[in-house]
Amino acid sequence: xxxxxxxxxxxxxxxxxxxxEWNMLTFTIGFLIGSIFIFALRRFFxxxxxxLKIWSIIKLLILFNVELVKSSLIVIGQIxxxxxxxxxxxxxxxxxxxxxxxxxxLTNLLALTPGSAVLExxxxxxxxxxxxxxxxxxxxxIAKTKDLFEEAIIEVMR
Amino acid sequence: MNVNAIIEILIAVMVLAGTVLxxxxxxxFIRLPDVYTRAHAATKSVTLGILFILLGTFLYFxxxxxxxxxxxxxxxxxxxxxxxxxxxxxxxSAYRSGVKxxxxxxxxxxxxxxxxxxxxxxxxxxxx
Amino acid sequence: MLxxxxxxxxxxxxVSIVISLYRVIRGPSMPDRILALDSIGYSVIGIxxxxxxxxxxxxYLETILLIGILAFLSTIALCKFIERGVVIERERDH
Numbered sequence: 423x424x425x426x427x428x429x430x431x432x433x434x435x436x437x438x439x440x441x442x443e444w445n446m447l448t449f450t451i452g453f454l455i456g457s458i459f460i461f462a463l464r465r466f467f468x469x470x471x472x473x474l475k476i477w478s479i480i481k482l483l484i485l486f487n488v489e490l491v492k493s494s495l496i497v498i499g500q501i502x503x504x505x506x507x508x509x510x511x512x513x514x515x516x517x518x519x520x521x522x523x524x525x526x527x528l529t530n531l532l533a534l535t536p537g538s539a540v541l542e543x544x545x546x547x548x549x550x551x552x553x554x555x556x557x558x559x560x561x562x563x564i565a566k567t568k569d570l571f572e573e574a575i576i577e578v579m580r
Numbered sequence: 581m582n583v584n585a586i587i588e589i590l591i592a593v594m595v596l597a598g599t600v601l602x603x604x605x606x607x608x609f610i611r612l613p614d615v616y617t618r619a620h621a622a623t624k625s626v627t628l629g630i631l632f633i634l635l636g637t638f639l640y641f642x643x644x645x646x647x648x649x650x651x652x653x654x655x656x657x658x659x660x661x662x663x664x665x666x667x668x669x670x671x672x673s674a675y676r677s678g679v680k681x682x683x684x685x686x687x688x689x690x691x692x693x694x695x696x697x698x699x700x701x702x703x704x705x706x707x708x
Numbered sequence: 709m710l711x712x713x714x715x716x717x718x719x720x721x722x723v724s725i726v727i728s729l730y731r732v733i734r735g736p737s738m739p740d741r742i743l744a745l746d747s748i749g750y751s752v753i754g755i756x757x758x759x760x761x762x763x764x765x766x767x768y769l770e771t772i773l774l775i776g777i778l779a780f781l782s783t784i785a786l787c788k789f790i791e792r793g794v795v796i797e798r799e800r801d802h
Contacts, residue, residue, distance in 0.1 A: 494601065494628040497621055501608040510617050511687035533664030534627065539619055540668050541675055542690060551690040553616045553671060592713045595758060599717040602751060606724035609731045609747070615739045618731075622743050626750050633717075634772070637757040641766055652757075655772045659753070662780040666746055666787075673787040674739035 426472045430456045478577045485574060486531060489567065493536035500555065511557040512541060515550050515568060524579050531571045538564045587643045591636045598632030601625050613682035615674045623667030630659050714762045718755055725751045742786045749779025 430453060437452025438444060457473065464471040500508060519525050522545070529540045532552065537560035542551040554560045608621030638652045681688060728751070731744035756771050 490624070490628055494625045497608070497624050498601070498604050501604060501611060501621060506611060506613070508617065509684055509686045510614070510682065511685050512681075512690050513687060514689045514693070529668060530661070530664045533623055533668055537620065539616070539623065539671055541616075541671055551693075553619075555617055555620050557686050588710050591761070592710055595717050595761070596713060598754065599720045599758075602747075602754060603720050603724045603727075606727040606747060606751075609728060609744060615737060615743065618740065618743055622747050626747050630750050630754055633754045633757050637761055640761050644764075645766070647766060649766060649769055651769045651773060655753070655769075655776060658773065658776050658780075659750070662776070663750075666780055666783045669784060669787040670739050670743050670746070673742075673791040674737065676791050677738070679737045679739055 423469050423472045423475065426460055426467060426469070430460055432456075433459065475578065478574070482574045482578055485570070486534070489531070489536070490534045493534060496536045497555070508556045509558060510553065510555055512551055512553050513557070513561060515552055515565060517548050517550055517568070517572065519572060519575065520548070521579070524575055527575050527579075528568070528571055531575075532564075532568065535567050535571075536560060536563065584643075587639070591640050591643075594632050594636035594639070598629040598634075598636065601629030601632065605629065613684060615679055616671050616681065619667050619671045622670075623663055627659060627663040630663075631656060634659070711762060714758050718758050718762070721751050721755050721758070738790050739787075742783060742790075745786075746779060746783045749775060749783075753779075 433456030434449045434452035437455065438448050441448050460467075461471055461473065500506070517525070517528060519528055525543065525545055529543065529550075532538050532540050532550075537555035539553050540550055541553045544550075552564065554564060602625065605621045605625030608625070609618055612618045612621060634652055634656050638649060638656070641647045641649050641652070675690070725748055728744040728748045732741050732748070735741045735744060753772050753775050756768055756775065760766060760768050
């Protein structure tokens with residue numbers, strides 16, 4: 423994958439050299455043309471086409487933003503309710519992610535999902551302790567979103 | 581109604597939406613019962629509010645001055661990355677320094693697990 | 709019209725800073741105060757951005773990055789401090 427990106431950058435540079443125009447626009451055009459060539463020749467590279475990885479990163483970002491907006495609305499709804507009736511609590515979730523970066527990403531994503539904030543991580547056991555704003559309401563939805571995020575992160579990282 | 585007016589309205593709506601979000605979440609600081617629930621208000625709504633304000637500013641400089649400000653984009657990415665980390669660190673340090681959960685809390689699985697593990701931890705510290 | 713709306717938004721952000729200041733002074737525990745200081749930092753970022761629109765200049769945009777970095781670093785340093793009294797760890801713990 424690194425080879426493909428490097429090759430694409432080199433194609434952009436060569437395009438800029440051939441045109442003798444040193445600006446960003448020419449480089450971008452060269453880069454796009456290079457990515458089309460690499461996509462056409464993807465059978466001859468060892469790994470899969472790197473655009474697929476970029477597409478999965480974009481999908482993860484979209485998921486992240488949607489969850490952020492949803493969770494902010496839920497928190498605002500809880501705050502502006504005239505009488506607070508929330509039952510916060512701490513519960514345990516198991517994760518199948520292993521490496522440091524994956525766990526960092528999952529923590530960041532979970533911190534911005536509805537009603538959950540990661541309290542403590544034990545990476546060796548693969549366990550996270552999560553503080554939920556309302557146990558009865560969010561416990562199952564948090565577990566569901568965690569599975570969603572895990573799949574998206576695995577798609578990006580591996 | 582020309583294009584500029586529409587863009588101005590869009591910018592004003594985005595900035596005001598961000599402002600209202602951060603105002604409401606600071607209202608949450610008063611109403612919510614303990615640190616952990618306040619951290620929810622701080623990490624989520626404040627982040628979204630600041631994102632809206634910075635995006636509005638970015639659009640303003642893009643459409644009015646024709647300037648794509650990399651600094652603002654960097655600021656957006658930075659806030660996006662650091663706010664959850666700061667929230668996580670605050671509630672972790674609160675738990676480790678022994679701040680109590682509010683009375684309405686229903687469950688604390690971390691405390692149960694820690695009770696089970698205390699003896700193990702002492703054992704490890706003696707070994708090492 | 710845009711100017712008046714920006715002034716209104718700056719006023720509302722200042723109100724949210726005052727509310728957070730109440731939590732800084734009153735806060736029953738140290739993490740409460742750190743949390744409120746953190747959110748004051750974010751409100752100041754918002755005020756600087758709105759000020760840039762109001763004064764129609766992009767001279768203050770660096771300040772946004774600076775305040776963001778300072779707020780984040782001070783939050784982390786204070787958290788580390790109340791956690792165990794050491795700000796910079798030499799070894800990673802698990």
